[in-house]
Amino acid sequence: MTAGNLNDSKGIFDQNDCGMAAVLCFAVHLWADDGVSWWLGLFFYGICFLMYMKSLLLALFRMRRVTADLLVVTVMGVSFLAGHPLSGALVAWFISMGLAISFAVIQRTRRRIEALAKSNHKMVRLWKEGKIVERPVAQIRPGDTAIVPQGEMIPVDGEIVEGSSSLDESIITGEPFPVFKKEGDPVVSGAINLTSPLKVEAAKAGDKGFLYVMQKEIEKSLGVKPKTQQTADKIVQVFICGAVLYAVGVFFFTGGLTGNSAAALMRMAAVTAVACPCAWALSVPTAFAAAIGGLSRRGILVRGGTPLEMAGRASNVVLDKTGTVTLARPRVEAVKSFEMPPEELLQIAASIETGFAHPVANAIVAYALEKGFRPLHTEGSEYLPGVGVKGSVGGHEILMGQTDTMKSRNIEIPANAQLNGRATWISLDGKVAGVIVIGDALRESARGLGGALHGLGIKRVELATGDHEEAEARRVARLVGADGCQWGLNPNDKTALLKDLGARGITMMVGDGVNDATSLAAAHVGVSMGSAKADLAIQSSDIIVLHDDAASLLTIIHKGKKLIRVIKENYAWAIGFNTVGIALATAGFLSPWLAALFHHISSVLVVIKSARLVRDEHAGS
DSSP: OTTSOSSOHHHHHHHHHHHHHHHHHHHHHHHHOOHHHHHHHHHHHHHHHHHHHHHHHHIIIIIOOOOTHHHHHHHHHHHHHTTOHHHHHHHHHHHHHHHHHHHHHHHHHHHHHHHHTOOOOOOEEEEETTEEEEEOGGGOOTTOEEEEOTTSBOOSSEEEEEOOEEEEOHHHHOOOSOEEEOTTOEEOTTOEEOSSOEEEEESSOGGGSHHHHHHHHHHHHHTSOOOTTHHHHHHHHHHHHHHHHHHHHHHHHTTTTTTOHHHHHHHHHHHHHHHSOHHHHHHHHHHHHHHHHHHHTTTEEESSHHHHHHHHHOOEEEEEIIIIIEEEEEEEEEEEESSSOHHHHHHHHHHHHTTOOSHHHHHHHHHHHHTTOOOOOEEEEEEETTTEEEEEETTEEEEEEOHHHHHHTTOOOOTTOOOSSEEEEEEETTEEEEEEEEEEEEOGGGTTHHHHHHHTTOOEEEEEOSOOOHHHHHHHHHHHTOSEEEOSOOHHHHHHHHHHHHTTSOEEEEEOSGGGHHHHHHSSEEEEESSSSOHHHHHTOSEEESSOOTTHHHHHHHHHHHHHHHHHHHHHHHHHHHHHHHHHHHTTOOOHHHHHHHHHHHHHHHHHHHHHHHHOOOTTO
16 A cells, blocks of 8 residues: 555645656646646656555655555556656546545544544642642552542542542442441442532542543554555565566566667556555455445444454354443332232332332332322331332331342342342331342343344353343343353453453454443454443443444444455456456557556546445445
């Protein structure tokens, strides 16, 4: 690929402009036989030649590699010596134009991703010597006391020294429900303070906290990415050197040193023009650009074509649970009673929970309302922070809470209870009367997703979650159609899982939270769902789905497979055209003009074939 890299946008567009100007001037000269346009064309031709020469020399001395700039320089030089600079200008223009188009599409997508992942530089409020001051996170030191208003993110790792509140730690641990924290409890940066203001004493410097360290891990992981183009690059370098040597050989063997140098130069120019791997060079970037453009129209942003190609080759998919395949919104899955009708148990539970607003209470009350709930008179309703709720209904003492809550009060739980979800037990006068099973609501697009992934050639689908409820993890895995599930995972556990699966095949990770960030970066392909859940997850991802639609994963994999197929077709087409063209040029059947035309036809056809990737957007197509 000319200038083998797409990062020097200014150079690409300058080469494109100069090449186009040279072509136009030479065309005017041929049409009107105007001397001014000839010299003006030579001026632009010379500038374009020097630009390609500069790119070639930089590649040789800095990267120690041969790029297609060598062929462009050769064809421009030989075409000029043969008296056909228009052929050289056309070759230079077509290559730079194709790369400029590819660069523009890819860079536009990257800019959207970077804007989406822009860091939030809010100042942290600190309580110092009876005054409130504001400092950047990086300037916080151990012992500083941060003031965390309700609704704000905790900025430091430390301990609560004043206040108590429910915290949303889902983007750190994957736990979908709020966790109650009180004075003396440790907290981690990144958790959201939901209900009450807190004061948190920093245990670490701000740049040593969870979020900061996580960012560093992400940057380290992103620095090691698979390079699927290495083989293609080596082939291109061998082909380029071979084509130049072959063209020189054609010059010598067709009379270049025996007095017929003009005809030999014409044949050499024809060989060089048709051998220039424009179609080869355009095969990958145009396919990448078309695929990326097609996906961006569906709200799927891709960091270049390599991640998409890797997605098409993937054999394993790891799905985060909370917020990815589920809505992170609790819902009643079942009501089981042991000594009374289920309707009566639900009525008692909903009557107690009516006075509270935490997520589980909302889920129970909402479910009861669907069943025609009529509240009972309750007395002494009380929220037990971190434990559950209690109250009195009809003279009976009611306690509601999880398994640990019942065990801590020596209330026996039935050993044979088969539950598919998170258990909220209900005791009546110190004896378990029943249980309400709470589950994280599944995204409709995630139902049966595993089977659909298998249909696209994925060998294993694994559900991985920070949720500590085994029954809930298995329930979701069954609904999704995953081959297996793992629960209670911290970020390091998820990363280890990705590395283990990655050793057995290309692995995709799909997540949405900060707890997924390192595993997203460690995966061969990281896919983040949703545009605003966690900046770090977006920064560490190769592909970002802007809407919360798990089925978009099918579109991504399908597009990746289509991309691979189109690239292979493009390569086959380019090789076929080059082989036939070189043979015809060697035999003298192609003049430089026809060789350039032959070469440009192959390039245009490659672009047209790649353009199909823009339209082909549906997984089922």
